[in-house]
Amino acid sequence: MNRHQRARYILDRLIGTSVVFNGVLIPASMLTAALARYVDNLSIWNDHEIYKVSLVGSTVPIKFAERYFVLCTNHQLRGCQPENVSLLGRDGKMLITSAGVRHFNDDSNPYYLDLAAFDFTEPCEARQELKERFFALREVPPDCPATDIVFAVVAGFPSGKQRYELEEKNHIGKVKRIVVCRPEPASYDPALLCLRAEEPLDFDPNGMSGGSAFVVQAVAGEFRAYFAGLVVTGGKDQFHIIKAGHIWRFLRTLV
Known part of the structure; x- marks a missing residue:
C-alpha cells in the first residue's frame, strides 16, 4: 500500500x-x-531588557492526579536555569514561571533520564484559565x-x-x-x-x-x-x- x-x-x-x-x-x-x-512553547525567561524570553522547543502540559506539570526533555534545558522555565501567555507577551523542577532518575534506561517535569500547580490555581491548556492524563x-x-x-x-x-x-x-x-x-x-x-x-x-x-x-x-x-x-x-x-x-x- x-x-x-x-x-x-x-x-x-x-x-x-x-x-x-x-x-x-x-x-x-x-x-x-x-x-x-495539548502542546505548547517551552520558554525561558531572560534577564534582558529587550530579549526577555528564549524559545527552547516544545512542551506537553499534563494534569496528573490533580497536579499540573509541564514536561520536556533535559537536552532542551542545556545552558538554561530551570527556575526560569516558563509558559507564554495566550497573547504571546506574558510569561508564567513554574514552582519547581524534577528529573527522572533511573539509570536502567538513559531515555528515562531525558525527562524533566516542571510543577505549575501553584500558578494554575492562581490563574484558572491556564488549566484548560493541560491534558488530563488518565x-x-x-x-x-x-x-x-x-x-x-x-x-x-x-x-x-x-x-x-x-x-x-x-x-x-x-x-x-x-x-x-x-x-x-x-x-x-x-x-x-x-x-x-x-x-x-x-x-x-x-x-x-x-x-x-x-x-x-x-x-x-x-x-x-x-x-x-x-x-x-x-x-x-x-x-x-x-x-x-x-x-x-x-x-x-x-x-
Missing part, C-alpha cells in the same frame, strides 16, 4: 465515525485538531501490534517557524506544526516509539523536541485516541517518542 492509498484507507475508516478521546466522542473531522491541542494506550494503530499525530513548535518579534513589538507569534504519522514496527530502544511521517517534513524539525504524540487505535471494535508520549528526537521523516507508560511512571514518583 503506497502513501496515498494508506491516507485514503485512513479516511475511509474514519469518515462518518467518532473517536473516543479521554471519555469524549470526537467527530473524525475535528480529531486532528483535538489531538494536537490512561495509557493498551499494548497492541502496530497494525492496530490507525495513525498518530505529532505536534510541536519548530524553532524556525516562530515569529520572534521582541525588539520592535515585544511579541512572539506561536506557530504550531502538526504531522500525521504511522508507527514503525519496532524502535531501536524499547522505551521509545518510532513514528514515521506520512509525508516528508517541509520544515526543519529543530524545536519539535518536547512535543506531543497521540495515537488512534482500534480497540474492541471502536476507535480510541490516547496520549502516546513525548518527542525526544526528530528528523525529516520520523520522530522517536518516549512512551506514555514511562511518563506515567515518572509522574507517579512526583505525586
Whole structure:
C-alpha cells in the first residue's frame, strides 16, 4: 500500500465515525485538531531588557492526579536555569514561571533520564484559565501490534517557524506544526516509539523536541485516541517518542 492509498484507507475508516478521546466522542473531522491541542512553547525567561524570553522547543502540559506539570526533555534545558522555565501567555507577551523542577532518575534506561517535569500547580490555581491548556492524563494506550494503530499525530513548535518579534513589538507569534504519522514496527530502544511521517517534513524539525504524540487505535471494535508520549528526537521523516507508560511512571514518583 503506497502513501496515498494508506491516507485514503485512513479516511475511509474514519469518515462518518467518532473517536473516543479521554471519555469524549470526537467527530473524525475535528480529531486532528483535538489531538494536537495539548502542546505548547517551552520558554525561558531572560534577564534582558529587550530579549526577555528564549524559545527552547516544545512542551506537553499534563494534569496528573490533580497536579499540573509541564514536561520536556533535559537536552532542551542545556545552558538554561530551570527556575526560569516558563509558559507564554495566550497573547504571546506574558510569561508564567513554574514552582519547581524534577528529573527522572533511573539509570536502567538513559531515555528515562531525558525527562524533566516542571510543577505549575501553584500558578494554575492562581490563574484558572491556564488549566484548560493541560491534558488530563488518565490512561495509557493498551499494548497492541502496530497494525492496530490507525495513525498518530505529532505536534510541536519548530524553532524556525516562530515569529520572534521582541525588539520592535515585544511579541512572539506561536506557530504550531502538526504531522500525521504511522508507527514503525519496532524502535531501536524499547522505551521509545518510532513514528514515521506520512509525508516528508517541509520544515526543519529543530524545536519539535518536547512535543506531543497521540495515537488512534482500534480497540474492541471502536476507535480510541490516547496520549502516546513525548518527542525526544526528530528528523525529516520520523520522530522517536518516549512512551506514555514511562511518563506515567515518572509522574507517579512526583505525586
